[in-house]
Amino acid sequence: MKTVATVRQIMKQIAPRIGLTPKKHLDWIVKLATDKEPQTPGDLMNQPLCIAVFIFLERREALRIEHDGKANVPSQGEAEEIVKEWKKIIRAVINHESILKPRIRHDRIDWREASERYVEACDLDDWTTLATRALVDLVLRYGNLVKICRAPALRGKKKKDICGKWFVADRPNQDHCSSTCRSRAATKAKRARDRKK
Numbered sequence: 001m002k003t004v005a006t007v008r009q010i011m012k013q014i015a016p017r018i019g020l021t022p023k024k025h026l027d028w029i030v031k032l033a034t035d036k037e038p039q040t041p042g043d044l045m046n047q048p049l050c051i052a053v054f055i056f057l058e059r060r061e062a063l064r065i066e067h068d069g070k071a072n073v074p075s076q077g078e079a080e081e082i083v084k085e086w087k088k089i090i091r092a093v094i095n096h097e098s099i100l101k102p103r104i105r106h107d108r109i110d111w112r113e114a115s116e117r118y119v120e121a122c123d124l125d126d127w128t129t130l131a132t133r134a135l136v137d138l139v140l141r142y143g144n145l146v147k148i149c150r151a152p153a154l155r156g157k158k159k160k161d162i163c164g165k166w167f168v169a170d171r172p173n174q175d176h177c178s179s180t181c182r183s184r185a186a187t188k189a190k191r192a193r194d195r196k197k
């Protein structure tokens, strides 16, 4: 289990892994959801803590520390379940499908002593709802930037093979995951134009 002395130490260790802005958080989740980027054992071990930090940053709440000094985080199994749900949501976003907004059970707001503010009341141990809801809120803000790269594949065997990487674009009109994919797509488009001449 994670025995860490202070919230500040946890944030210092974990926040850079998941990014410092909501858009970076989305980028972190899209990378997690991409099967093409396998997780290292270290990443997997840290996943429950990363998820907890993500949720509390997005809800602008303080991470809860139990009386024994351990951070309250999802179990390894819950973390796996959350990543699975996140993958489903990102796949839906890529395809521009509708997404069910996970329900928070109560129509109530609560005062949180630790973060000294009101937050939407919810069952704080229902990690999957918290995690999917936080992602859906990010999708509402930045869903137009979540894309699949349709540049020709690096070693494309067939004509229809594409890079296929999921990514978060910096700007709405950015269509490729990287500058190399962008130039490959431009070269292919130019060749197609030249052939037509």
Ligand SMILES: [Zn+2]
Pocket: 149, 150, 151, 163, 164, 165, 176, 177, 178, 181
């Ligand atoms: Zn690409």
